[in-house]
Amino acid sequence: MTETKKDVLRPTDDEAIRLAKTLLRTARFGALAFLDPATGAPSVSRIAVATDHDGTSITLISTLAAHTGGLLADPRCSLLVGEPGKGDPLAYPRMTIACRAEKVAADAPQLERVRWRFLSRHSKSRLYSGFADFSFFRLVPLNASLNGGFGKAYALGAEQLLTNSPAIDAVAAMEPSVVEHMNKDHADAVSLYATHYGKASEPASGWEMTGIDAEGFDLVAGERCVRIFFDKPLQEAKQVRLALVEMAAAARALVSASRAHFRL
Numbered sequence: 001m002t003e004t005k006k007d008v009l010r011p012t013d014d015e016a017i018r019l020a021k022t023l024l025r026t027a028r029f030g031a032l033a034f035l036d037p038a039t040g041a042p043s044v045s046r047i048a049v050a051t052d053h054d055g056t057s058i059t060l061i062s063t064l065a066a067h068t069g070g071l072l073a074d075p076r077c078s079l080l081v082g083e084p085g086k087g088d089p090l091a092y093p094r095m096t097i098a099c100r101a102e103k104v105a106a107d108a109p110q111l112e113r114v115r116w117r118f119l120s121r122h123s124k125s126r127l128y129s130g131f132a133d134f135s136f137f138r139l140v141p142l143n144a145s146l147n148g149g150f151g152k153a154y155a156l157g158a159e160q161l162l163t164n165s166p167a168i169d170a171v172a173a174m175e176p177s178v179v180e181h182m183n184k185d186h187a188d189a190v191s192l193y194a195t196h197y198g199k200a201s202e203p204a205s206g207w208e209m210t211g212i213d214a215e216g217f218d219l220v221a222g223e224r225c226v227r228i229f230f231d232k233p234l235q236e237a238k239q240v241r242l243a244l245v246e247m248a249a250a251a252r253a254l255v256s257a258s259r260a261h262f263r264l
Contacts, residue, residue: 027081034070165214170237196251198226
């Protein structure tokens with residue numbers, strides 16, 4: 001009698017996709033697995049990451065790093081994202097993404113966009129981002145394995161990780177000015193987004209927007225990062241302002257109602 005093997009994977013639902021995209025968008029560092037060109041053996045290195053507008057991970061690495069030579073020799077690689085917290089590290093969500101590494105050429109049209117996105121998340125990298133031996137790479141996802149905690153394993157395709165919207169390029173073009181405007185003139189709204197939509201309890205202030213795309217935006221305060229999603233991906237760049245205004249108004253209304261309730 002043949003024993004039927006139990007499938008450990010759960011059906012990939014909207015909740016799993018949202019968790020996967022959150023891990024991807026909030027990651028500041030990850031473990032990159034690549035093949036050592038000298039030996040053919042797998043090797044792992046810790047790298048700084050951010051995401052392009054479509055959700056593809058991006059990184060800035062030096063030709064002196066072993067993993068750069070590995071990626072140039074064989075673009076197949078994997079990226080592990082998801083940070084542990086207090087207690088059992090294995091109880092925290094993490095995701096391994098099978099990727100194909102693509103070097104962003106010096107004359108590539110998307111170079112400045114990638115540079116801006118990465119440096120917005122890793123400002124200290126400005127010190128060496130212009131050095132001749134440093135290059136940006138896009139780690140294009142092929143598929144992913146998501147572990148959302150004990151007994152919560154999912155398999156995802158690239159289409160479930162990436163953002164699909166006709167507004168991607170238009171939002172990218174306006175991103176620097178929108179982020180600067182929000183941080184300079186609407187810091188109160190940015191903090192409200194973090195505490196209300198991002199459920200961030202600490203800190204209550206000091207949050208800054210580091211990027212906005214057709215599917216949502218990213219906020220940081222020190223080492224903390226939260227991802228805020230729009231109700232649905234934007235289809236036109238002109239929807240950015242409307243979405244931000246409506247979300248701030250809705251959050252303020254709920255905060256006011258809560259305060260009024262406690263005064264009763």
